[in-house]
Amino acid sequence: MNNINTILTIAFRDVIKFLRDRTRIIASLIFPILFVGVLGTSLQSSLGNASGKDLLTFTFLGVIAQTLFQSTASGIISLIEDRENDFSQEMFVSPTSRYSILLGKVLGESIVSFIQLIGVVIFGIIIGVKLTLASIVVLIPVGIFICLFGGAFGILILANLSSQRAANQIFPFIMLPQLFLAGVFAPVNNLPLPLMVLSRIAPLTYAVDLIRGMYYGGKIEGLDIINTPVTNIVIIAVLFALFLVIGTYLFVRNEKNR
């Protein structure tokens, strides 16, 4: 019971902090809107119209997966920053389990990602992404799934970083390549072998592919989809469990053994 209270407290704190930080709210909208609005629209008007495919929706779905995944992961990594000069010092000396702290953080950052998403979805609808109520209903549980996945990925990264500076330097190197390898903007079905391998290693690939698969209702429309949603769910579930267990174990160990 106490653990649930701890998890809720930590999650709620993250949400409040986000809601009170106007700069962060605006900043969190800029990239997704830029990706969907500028990149998606321009892809559509050049390539999409020529090939008869809806590249705007394609990009939009990719950006949603990427936003949820990345924002949850980077939120978790903020624990490093907090650890040194914030309320988190308090969390770590309080009589609560480290697992509760991490779970609370994953939950909180997942909610934060979802709040960010509201703005992106509204923007998407305005510029003409085909989103029906039914598709939104399907996308919500998928989104939650992706957030948890991103959270577990964040814990794995976090466990291996020692300082905020290291995090700031390394995180872009981990996220940016995934942006391209996972096919957020362009299909990754047919790639030269080296890129193909890298693409299939990038965890984000499966999140992006899953959200598209669910949106298109499991139908593989030529270039759009790599795996069926069921395959993706299985892959993500396995990776999630691995990241979470290994990451938490390493984090708890490294946190004290310095």
Next chain:
Amino acid sequence: MPGILSFMNQEAIVVKNLIKRYKKATVNAVDDISFSVNDGEFFAFLGPNGAGKTTAISILTTTLSKTSGDVRIAGFDINTHNNDVRKNIGIIFQNPSLDLNLTAEENIRFHAVLYGLYPFYPVFGMMPKAYKDKVAELAEIIGIGKDMNKPVKTFSGGTKRKLEILRSLIHNPRILFLDEPTTGLDPASRKNLWQYLKEIREKNKTTVFLTTHYLEEAEGADNVVILNYGKIVAQGTPKKIKDSLVKKYVALQTEKPEALRNELQTFNKEFTQEGNTLTVYIQNGGEEVQNLIKRIQSPLIDIDVHLPTLEEAYLEIITPKEASNE
């Protein structure tokens, strides 16, 4: 079992042969230190930057693992009873640990929930009455009243520190760790804070473990440990440390140094002369000074009794010998 517990309750902190070597380090940050702190004691842990104070305090408060040695806090082994140790201690960190974007009340609420005192509700109104009463009480003590619902970043440094201390006390810790609690505060806030800490100690009989660079804050400590290069270089009561290290003297200024000089020679006192000022070394305290002054006939312009401070003793201890040769 109760017998063992009550025996252990005598000592709030027991540290035996504690060693910490960081990964990849070639020297020990904390090098085989042993000391103990009794229940209710005011204990000061001193030393220059990099002496290993923060390392030691991190180990004692369970956020850092030790390399070897034994540490018991409130009777619990820090290795095997992590959570019991945490329940029994309150900590004021060197860096502020308030969440500046949250209100004072939210900071307190989150702390209270993390310590399992109350269930969590997202809105203050939904929290149990006992909690609301507690918050009202704390607001009164800090003197912030309605500001309890303002973000902490709008508070002054002194108020923030006070809030942190209050927050760390709501789970009634037996031991309060204060890691440089007054750094960055103005003199008035510092004085105010110490007054408040004194009241807490008297009221709750809380054991206080203090690290500080303001040595006058440690003058009132029951016991002091001075750390340098990870080793204990002095320990005992402040008086003992001062007595063993610093000379007490009275400096007498006169217009007739020759006359005074002759007089002092007949008293058989050890003294030095520098122009018009004669410095007489004394062994004991005020009474000896009084007797000395009574016997002096030569007119004096100024009398300066110098009793040692902990700061002088401290500087003498930690200053490298070559440098202290004047």
